[in-house]
Amino acid sequence: MLDMANSFQDRGAQRFVPLNPSAGEPSAPRGLGGLAAKEVSYDRDEEIYGEGEPSEYLYCVRRGAVRTFKLLRDGRRQIDAFHLPGEYFGLSASETHRLSAEAVIDAKVVIVKRRALETRAMQEADIACAMWRLAADDLRNAQDHMLLLGRKNALERVVAFLLDMDRRLSVAGVMALPMCRRDIGDYLGLTLETVSRSLSALAEKGALSFNGSRQIILNNRARLQAMTE
Amino acid sequence: MLDMANSFQDRGAQRFVPLNPSAGEPSAPRGLGGLAAKEVSYDRDEEIYGEGEPSEYLYCVRRGAVRTFKLLRDGRRQIDAFHLPGEYFGLSASETHRLSAEAVIDAKVVIVKRRALETRAMQEADIACAMWRLAADDLRNAQDHMLLLGRKNALERVVAFLLDMDRRLSVAGVMALPMCRRDIGDYLGLTLETVSRSLSALAEKGALSFNGSRQIILNNRARLQAMTE
DNA sequence: CGGTGAATTGACGCTGCTCAATAGCGGTGG
C-alpha cells in the first residue's frame, strides 16, 4: 500500500511512490490503498486512450513505455511526457482526457478505477493527498519542460532529454531508449533530423557513445548538466 | 467558503473557484475553508517569491496581475503563467518554490498559510480535493502551453494568447493587457519584436483593433480560434 | 511641452526546418 506517512514532504519523482510495492504478482495486484487493480497489455503504437474520451482510470506502467501527447488538426504532435515503469499517468481532474496515450513499445500497465479512487479520496485525506502529489509532480515536469520548449536551443534540449532519460532508465551507465528519433523530436519541439544531428554532434565531441542508435552511454554527466542550465 | 459539493466534477478554470466569494472586504478575509488569510500589496515588478525559497503560502490574486517564471543562468526567461484577479498561484507540492513570482503591475494578493492548509487537508478530504483541483488546473494549462511552445508558429502563439486573455479579462469586448510585449514574448517563447510584428499583422488584416498598444479589441473570435487549432 | 520607457519597423543573419539521398539495422524467409 502507498506510504502516506509523509504525504506532504518533498519526496522527489512520482515513480518512487510504488502503486504496488509487493511487485511481481501476475494479475489483480492489490493496488493503491487496497483498491482493485487490473493489468492490461498494449502492443507497440497501440492507443491506450484518446483525447476527449472519458477519463476512467489511473494507470501505472509495469513494463515498456507510454507516450502522452496532443495533436493539432494538421498532424503536428507535441509529446507531453514519456512514462516508464513505475510511473503513473492518465489521472485527469476533468471528466475527459486532455491528452492521448499510446504504447511506445509493447507495454503492460496496471489500472485502477478512477471512480473508486475518488470515492476513497473523499473519505480518506491520505488518498486525496497522494492524488495531489501525482498532479503536482506532473506539473513540475511540465514547468521544466516549458522552459525547455520556450527558451532552450536544440543542443540544450537534447542534452536535457538525455540526462533525464539517463536518470530514469540507465542500467549500469547504459540507457536503452525505447523511442525513435521522431518521438524524441515531438517531445523536444524539434524535427527528427535535428535530434539526430544533435546526437551526432555530441558523439563527435566525445560527450556520449553509441551502442546502436538507441543505446547510449553518457561520458560526462556533470559537463552535460552544465550545458542545460 | 470554497464550494466543495462538486470537488470531482469538471468545473473549468480555477478562477471560478472563489477563495473568498464575499469579496470586497478590505483585509483579513475569511479565506479558504475558514482558514486565516492576509492581504498583501506588491508594487509593479516587485518580487513575491523567488525560485528555491521555501514555499509557505497559497496566493490568490485580488487585484492587478502576477507572472510566474523560470530563468536560465544567462538570463533567458520563460513565463509560466499570468495570474489575474480571482486566480490562485504559488502552492507547490515541494518544500521550495520551483518558480519565481513578480507583480506585473501593482497588485494585491490574499495569502493563506500552506502549513494550515495542509493540516486541514489531512483531516478534511474536501480541502485535499480542492488542492488537487488547483494543481490539476495548472497542469492542464501547462499541457496546452507545451503544445503551443513546441509546435505552433509565431502567429498561432500570439492568437492563442489573445483569445486566452480576451476570455479572462475582457470587459465589454475590450481587453486591457497588464503586461508589456517582452512579458508576452517570454510567455510565448518569442522575442518582443516578433510579438509586435504579429500583432501588427493581425491589425493589418482587420482581425483586431488597437486602442493604444495595450488595449485590444478582437474582431472575429471564431476566425481567430480556427487559426490556433 | 519635454523626457523616458515601451512599441514599432526595418535590414540582415542564423538556427533549425524541409526535402532528398544514402546508410544502417533487424527480422524473415529462401
Place this chain on the structure above:
DNA sequence: CCACCGCTATTGAGCAGCGTCAATTCACCG
C-alpha cells in the same frame, strides 16, 4: 547462412521563419 526488405537513422543542401541589432515613433507622466 545470407540475401532481401522495410523501417529507422544519418547526412547533406538549400531555405525560411524568427532572432538580433538598430533606428524611429509612440504613449504616458511629470
